[in-house]
Amino acid sequence: MLVIDAHLDLSLNALQWNRDLRQSAYTIRANEAGVPGKGRAKNTVALPEMRRGRVALCFATLLARSTGHKVAHMDYESQAQAYGMAQGQLAYYRGLELDRHARIIESAESLRAHIAEWSAWEEAGADQTAVPPLGFVISMEGADPIREPDQLAAWWEAGLRLLGPTHYGPGRYAGGTGTELGLTGLGAPLLREMMRLGMALDMTHLSDQAFWEAANLYEGPLLASHNNCRALVPHQRQFSDEQLAFIVERDGVIGAAFDVWMLQPGFIKGTSNAGVTIDTVIDHIDHICQLAGNSKHAAIGSDLDGGFGREQSPCDLDTIADFQLLPGKLAARGYTADDIANILHGNWLRLLFGAWDG
Numbered sequence: 427m428l429v430i431d432a433h434l435d436l437s438l439n440a441l442q443w444n445r446d447l448r449q450s451a452y453t454i455r456a457n458e459a460g461v462p463g464k465g466r467a468k469n470t471v472a473l474p475e476m477r478r479g480r481v482a483l484c485f486a487t488l489l490a491r492s493t494g495h496k497v498a499h500m501d502y503e504s505q506a507q508a509y510g511m512a513q514g515q516l517a518y519y520r521g522l523e524l525d526r527h528a529r530i531i532e533s534a535e536s537l538r539a540h541i542a543e544w545s546a547w548e549e550a551g552a553d554q555t556a557v558p559p560l561g562f563v564i565s566m567e568g569a570d571p572i573r574e575p576d577q578l579a580a581w582w583e584a585g586l587r588l589l590g591p592t593h594y595g596p597g598r599y600a601g602g603t604g605t606e607l608g609l610t611g612l613g614a615p616l617l618r619e620m621m622r623l624g625m626a627l628d629m630t631h632l633s634d635q636a637f638w639e640a641a642n643l644y645e646g647p648l649l650a651s652h653n654n655c656r657a658l659v660p661h662q663r664q665f666s667d668e669q670l671a672f673i674v675e676r677d678g679v680i681g682a683a684f685d686v687w688m689l690q691p692g693f694i695k696g697t698s699n700a701g702v703t704i705d706t707v708i709d710h711i712d713h714i715c716q717l718a719g720n721s722k723h724a725a726i727g728s729d730l731d732g733g734f735g736r737e738q739s740p741c742d743l744d745t746i747a748d749f750q751l752l753p754g755k756l757a758a759r760g761y762t763a764d765d766i767a768n769i770l771h772g773n774w775l776r777l778l779f780g781a782w783d784g
Contacts, residue, residue, distance in 0.1 A: 433565070443499075725773045
């Protein structure tokens with residue numbers, strides 16, 4: 427079954443971590459043997475494994491913070507550096523497009539054509555060498571690279587379609603994970619410009635204060651691309667049932683993340699992931715479905731290789747190709763074929779078409 431993954435940090439891995447994602451995950455692991463650092467030689471995502479996992483479409487991120495708390499290859503001392511890095515990440519995706527490894531999806535028309543091509547390939551049982559290009563919807567995780575709200579139109583013209591205002595810490599536009607800060611003075615103008623352009627709002631990483639301030643201001647399509655359930659893992663990074671219910675009421679979609687830190691209460695980074703499985707991810711999917719009363723708001727937003735590797739992913743997942751285990755595991759929980767299609771791709775398609783067809 428075709429899969430849509432709403433959060434993959436592909437450009438971060440390619441540029442900041444210097445991984446050639448055209449190579450298999452196993453070749454990348456071999457090339458990183460002996461390289462120090464978290465997640466090295468333990469990656470799970472590369473273009474060949476995405477094809478094997480039928481990940482026809484992903485939300486491919488741009489990520490470069492400028493919060494005043496410098497972190498190597500992630501959080502830069504100046505906004506100009508963050509702007510330059512995000513522009514470079516976007517150029518990387520355009521490079522993959524030029525080489526026909528991927529295509530950037532910017533409209534309902536191009537999305538329909540892309541999914542139709544993948545569906546025809548899947549139904550024909552085609553050889554892997556004939557697989558269509560991967561589809562990328564460009565998403566920015568943290569709006570720090572946007573110099574001012576009125577520059578957002580230029581990013582839209584360049585291909586940006588989804589935007590989360592903040593990441594970790596005190597972002598330029600809103601308080602993020604680990605803060606109790608609301609929207610900054612730039613936040614409300616940014617949300618108004620997003621509504622004018624029709625750019626969907628990704629609520630992921632908003633602090634509780636910023637979440638509800640944004641909820642009261644923003645009237646367009648919204649989502650949580652990679653967010654789990656606070657009821658199961660009590661941490662500010664997850665959303666409460668009240669927050670999840672708000673997204674459901676707005677016909678939004680929540681993508682379940684595969685980061686063990688977001689799956690196991692009290693998980694300490696650097697310790698064993700034993701006992702945390704793909705079924706643990708499904709626990710969060712099921713919680714959202716039970717809260718909503720249907721399967722129309724839960725989906726996948728894996729965040730695989732988002733600064734970690736196999737050591738912080740479900741222990742029974744080797745690469746992203748293992749997404750094809752999900753249909754059987756969901757069926758074992760009593761989900762119908764239609765439910766499974768909703769969760770693996772249909773809900774994200776509904777959200778995108780709803781945002782773009784209007």
